[in-house]
Amino acid sequence: MANGQVQQVNGVHKTLPRLQIIDENQHFSQELPEYMKEWGLADSGFNYNLVAVFGSQSTGKSTLLNRLFGTNFDVMSETARRQTTKGIWMSQGKDMNVLIMDVEGTDGRERGEDQDFERKSALFSMATSNVIIVNLWEHQVGLYQGANMGLLKTVFEVNLQLFQAARGKEKTLLLFVIRDHVGSTPLENLSATLTNDLERIWQSVSKPEGLENCVIKDYFDFMFTTLPHKILLPKEFDQEVVKLRARFVDPNHKDFVFKPNYSKRVPADGFHVYCQGIWDQIMSNKDLDLPTQQELLAQYRCDEIATVAFDAFLGKIKEFRQPIESGKIIDDLGPKMEEIRNATLKQFDKDASRYHSEVYNRKRTEIFNKTNSQLHVFFLGQLKNLTKKALTTFNARVQASLKGEYDFAKVVNDSREEAESLFSDGAKSILLTKTDWTYEEEYAQLKEAIDEISAKSRVEETKKMIKTLEKSFQAQVSEFVSLYFKTPNQDMWDKILKKFEQVLFDHEQLLLKRAKSFNSSEEENAKSIENLRKRSWQQLRKKIDDELAENIFLLKLRERFEEKFRYDEEGLPKVWKPDDNIDAHFRKARDEALNLIPLFSTIKIPDSVELDIPSDDEFNFEDSLIILSETKQHDLSVRFKRESDAFYLEAKRSVVATTARVPYWMIVLLVLLGWDELLIILTSPMYLMFVCFFGFIGYIIYMLNLLGPVESAARMIAANVLDLIRQQVRDGLNKTPASAVAKTFGIDGGDEVATKKEQ
Numbered sequence: 001m002a003n004g005q006v007q008q009v010n011g012v013h014k015t016l017p018r019l020q021i022i023d024e025n026q027h028f029s030q031e032l033p034e035y036m037k038e039w040g041l042a043d044s045g046f047n048y049n050l051v052a053v054f055g056s057q058s059t060g061k062s063t064l065l066n067r068l069f070g071t072n073f074d075v076m077s078e079t080a081r082r083q084t085t086k087g088i089w090m091s092q093g094k095d096m097n098v099l100i101m102d103v104e105g106t107d108g109r110e111r112g113e114d115q116d117f118e119r120k121s122a123l124f125s126m127a128t129s130n131v132i133i134v135n136l137w138e139h140q141v142g143l144y145q146g147a148n149m150g151l152l153k154t155v156f157e158v159n160l161q162l163f164q165a166a167r168g169k170e171k172t173l174l175l176f177v178i179r180d181h182v183g184s185t186p187l188e189n190l191s192a193t194l195t196n197d198l199e200r201i202w203q204s205v206s207k208p209e210g211l212e213n214c215v216i217k218d219y220f221d222f223m224f225t226t227l228p229h230k231i232l233l234p235k236e237f238d239q240e241v242v243k244l245r246a247r248f249v250d251p252n253h254k255d256f257v258f259k260p261n262y263s264k265r266v267p268a269d270g271f272h273v274y275c276q277g278i279w280d281q282i283m284s285n286k287d288l289d290l291p292t293q294q295e296l297l298a299q300y301r302c303d304e305i306a307t308v309a310f311d312a313f314l315g316k317i318k319e320f321r322q323p324i325e326s327g328k329i330i331d332d333l334g335p336k337m338e339e340i341r342n343a344t345l346k347q348f349d350k351d352a353s354r355y356h357s358e359v360y361n362r363k364r365t366e367i368f369n370k371t372n373s374q375l376h377v378f379f380l381g382q383l384k385n386l387t388k389k390a391l392t393t394f395n396a397r398v399q400a401s402l403k404g405e406y407d408f409a410k411v412v413n414d415s416r417e418e419a420e421s422l423f424s425d426g427a428k429s430i431l432l433t434k435t436d437w438t439y440e441e442e443y444a445q446l447k448e449a450i451d452e453i454s455a456k457s458r459v460e461e462t463k464k465m466i467k468t469l470e471k472s473f474q475a476q477v478s479e480f481v482s483l484y485f486k487t488p489n490q491d492m493w494d495k496i497l498k499k500f501e502q503v504l505f506d507h508e509q510l511l512l513k514r515a516k517s518f519n520s521s522e523e524e525n526a527k528s529i530e531n532l533r534k535r536s537w538q539q540l541r542k543k544i545d546d547e548l549a550e551n552i553f554l555l556k557l558r559e560r561f562e563e564k565f566r567y568d569e570e571g572l573p574k575v576w577k578p579d580d581n582i583d584a585h586f587r588k589a590r591d592e593a594l595n596l597i598p599l600f601s602t603i604k605i606p607d608s609v610e611l612d613i614p615s616d617d618e619f620n621f622e623d624s625l626i627i628l629s630e631t632k633q634h635d636l637s638v639r640f641k642r643e644s645d646a647f648y649l650e651a652k653r654s655v656v657a658t659t660a661r662v663p664y665w666m667i668v669l670l671v672l673l674g675w676d677e678l679l680i681i682l683t684s685p686m687y688l689m690f691v692c693f694f695g696f697i698g699y700i701i702y703m704l705n706l707l708g709p710v711e712s713a714a715r716m717i718a719a720n721v722l723d724l725i726r727q728q729v730r731d732g733l734n735k736t737p738a739s740a741v742a743k744t745f746g747i748d749g750g751d752e753v754a755t756k757k758e759q
C-alpha cells in the first residue's frame with residue numbers, strides 16, 4: 001500500500017506513483033505490475049535501469065533521491081530525527097526510464113541488533129539494481145568499524161552468492177556519495193581511503209570454493225562523488241545535485257552510470273515476477289543465485305507470453321474449421337497458415353526473446369510445434385477435401401469426354417493428369433516451411449482410387465462397346481438368316497455360316513481396334529473375343545430358333561408344300577382335272593416339304609468355314625448345332641402330314657365339283673324342250689309385259705345390290721304366310737268341316753273330303 005498516499009482526481013482514487021514494494025513486515029507488494037504500467041515502464045523491455053540507495057538511517061538518502069530523480073519519498077522532518085523509510089520503496093525517476101529504490105537505512109538503532117532485514121534488503125537490491133548509491137557523511141569515511149562498513153561487508157557477501165557464476169560479466173556500480181563535504185579533504189583522498197577500506201572488507205569476506213582468489217573489481221565498479229552541506233550551502237548543494245543527475249540521464253557523460261553490463265537482464269514485463277521470485281527466495285532462506293532466478297523467470301514469463309500468443313493463434317485459425325469440415329477447399333490456406341504461424345512466433349519473440357536464451361529457445365520450439373500440430377489438422381482436412389475434389393473432377397471429366405468419338409485411353413490419361421495435378425498443386429501449396437509434413441500417402445491413395453475408377457469405367461466402356469458390336473451383329477445376322485431361310489435348300493447352311501464367319505471376323509477386328517484405346521491387355525482382348533464369339537453364336541442360334549418356332553416352321557413346310565402342290569411350274573394356281581394324278585402330285589409335294597425337316601434340324605458347318613466358338617459349363621457348341629431333336633422332327637412331320645391331308649381332300653373335292661356341273665348339252669336340251677312356252681311368252685303381249693315388268697324390277701334390285709335384303713324379306717314373308725296357312729289349316733280341321741276348308745282354298749270335292757273326315 002502506498003503509505004496512505006492517495007489523491008483524489010475527479011472522484012477516482014489515484015495512487016501516487018510510488019510504491020512500498022516491501023513493507024515493514026517484509027511483505028512483497030502485489031501492486032507492482034500496475035505501478036509498472038502507471039510509470040509507463042511495463043513495455044520498455046530492457047530499456048530501463050534501477051538504482052537503489054544504501055546508507056545509515058537519516059543520512060539524507062530520501063532527500064538526495066528526491067532531488068536527483070524528482071521522486072517524492074518521505075523525508076524526515078528537520079526536528080524529529082527518527083527513521084522515516086521503512087522497508088523498501090520504489091518510484092520512477094522523473095522523465096527517465098529509471099526505477100529508484102529507497103531502502104530502509106541501516107543502523108540497528110531501530111531494529112536493534114537484528115541485521116536480518118539489512119541482509120535481505122541488500123540481497124534484493126543487489127539482485128535487481130544496476131547502480132547502488134552508498135550514501136555516507138564525510139565524517140563516516142575511514143571509520144572502518146562503522147555501520148557503513150558492516151553494510152558493505154553484507155553487500156559483498158551477498159554479491160558473491162548471487163553472481164559467483166557471472167564473474168566478470170555482470171557487475172554492479174557502487175556510487176559513493178559523500179555528504180556534507182566540507183572541502184578540506186579532497187575527493188581523491190576520500191576515495192583512496194574508501195577504496196582501501198573496501199579492499200580490506202573484501203579480503204575479510206569468506207569466498208566460496210573456487211573463488212578464493214577473486215578480486216573485488218570482478219564484481220564491482222566504483223565511483224565516488226561529494227555533495228556540499230545541504231543546509232549550510234544549499235545553493236552549492238543544488239548545483240552539485242544537478243551535475244550528479246547528469247550522470248544518470250546523459251549517456252554521453254563520461255561518468256554515465258548505466259553501463260550495459262550493469263543490467264540484470266530482466267525484461268520490464270517480467271520485472272514484477274522476477275522481484276517476487278527473488279523476494280520469495282530470500283524470505284524462505286533458500287540459496288539465491290541469479291542465473292537460476294533468471295531461468296525461473298524466463299520459464300514463467302515465456303509460458304505466459306506463449307499462452308497469450310497461442311490464444312491469439314487459436315482465435316485466428318478458428319475461421320478454417322467450418323469450411324474444412326464442410327468439405328470446402330480454402331484458397332491460400334498455405335500462405336494464410338504460414339502468416340498466422342509467423343505472426344504467432346513474432347508475437348512470442350517480441351517479449352520472450354529478452355529472457356534467458358536457452359529457455360526462450362526451448363519455449364519457442366514448444367509453441368512452434370504446438371502451432372504446427374494445430375495447423376496439421378487443417379492440412380490433413382484440406383488434403384481430404386482435395387482428394388474428394390480431384391476424384392469428382394476426374395469422374396466429371398471422364399464422363400464428359402465419353403461422348404461421340406473418343407480415345408478412351410487418352411480421355412482417362414488427360415483426366416488423370418488434371419485430377420492429380422489439382423491434388424498435388426493444392427497439397428504443395430499447403431506444405432508449411434520447417435515442417436516434416438508430407439502428402440505422399442494421400443497422393444498414393446488418390447492414385448489408387450483413380451485406378452479403381454478407371455478400371456471400372458474401362459470395364460463399363462468395354463461392355464458398352466461389346467453391346468454395340470453385338471447389336472450391329474444381331475441386325476446383320478437377322479437379315480441374312482431371314483434371307484437364306486426364305487429359300488431353303490442344301491447350300492443354305494453354307495451361305496449362312498460363311499456370312500456368319502465373315503461378319504464375326506469384321507466385328508472381331510472392330511473390337512480389337514476399339515480395345516486398343518482401352519489399353520486392354522492381350523489376355524483381356526482374348527477374353528473379349530471369346531465372349532464376342534460365344535455371344536454372336538448365341539445370337540445366330542436365337543435367330544434360327546425364332547425363325548423355326550413350331551408354328552412358323554409348319555408354315556414354312558406348308559408354303560413349300562403348297563408351292564409344289566397348288567401351283568404349277570410357272571407359279572400359277574393349279575386347277576385339278578379328273579384325269580390328273582392327284583395322289584402322285586400330293587406325295588411328291590409332301591415329301592419335298594418333309595425334306596425341309598432334316599435340312600433345318602441340324603446346322604451343318606461347311607468344311608471351308610472354321611468357327612472357334614468356345615464351350616463352357618453352360619454352353620456347348622456341339623449341342624447348339626442341333627436345332628430340332630428327333631422327337632421334335634417326328635412331331636412336326638406328323639402335324640404337317642395331318643395338315644397336308646386337308647389339301648389332298650380339298651383337291652379331290654374340287655375335281656368332284658367340276659365333274660358335277662350341268663353339262664352344255666343339257667342346257668341346249670332345256671331350250672329345245674321349253675321352246676313352246678318361250679313362244680307363248682313372246683307372242684302374248686300380256687305375258688311379255690308381265691315378264692318385262694318383273695325382269696325390270698329384278699334388274700333394278702340387282703343393280704342396287706338389294707338382292708340379299710329382298711331375298712331375306714321374301715323369305716320372311718313366305719315363312720309368315722306359311723305359318724298363317726298352317727294355323728288356319730289346324731284351326732279349320734278342328735272347328736270347320738272339311739268341306740269348308742276345301743272351299744276356302746277352292747279345292748274341288750270338298751264335300752267328299754268333309755264327308756270322309758266325318759265318316
Ligand SMILES: Nc1nc2c(ncn2[C@@H]2O[C@H](COP(=O)(O)OP(=O)(O)OP(=O)(O)O)[C@@H](O)[C@H]2O)c(=O)[nH]1
Pocket residue numbers: 056057058059060061062063064074075076077078079082083084085086104105179180228229230231
Ligand atoms: N546535514 C545535512 N542534513 C541533511 C542533508 N540532507 C537532508 N538532511 C536532513 O537529514 C534529515 C534526514 O533526511 P532524510 O532524507 O529523511 O534521511 P533518510 O536517510 O532518508 O532517513 P531514513 O529514511 O529515516 O533512514 C532531514 O531532517 C533532512 O533535512 C544534508 O545533505 N546535510
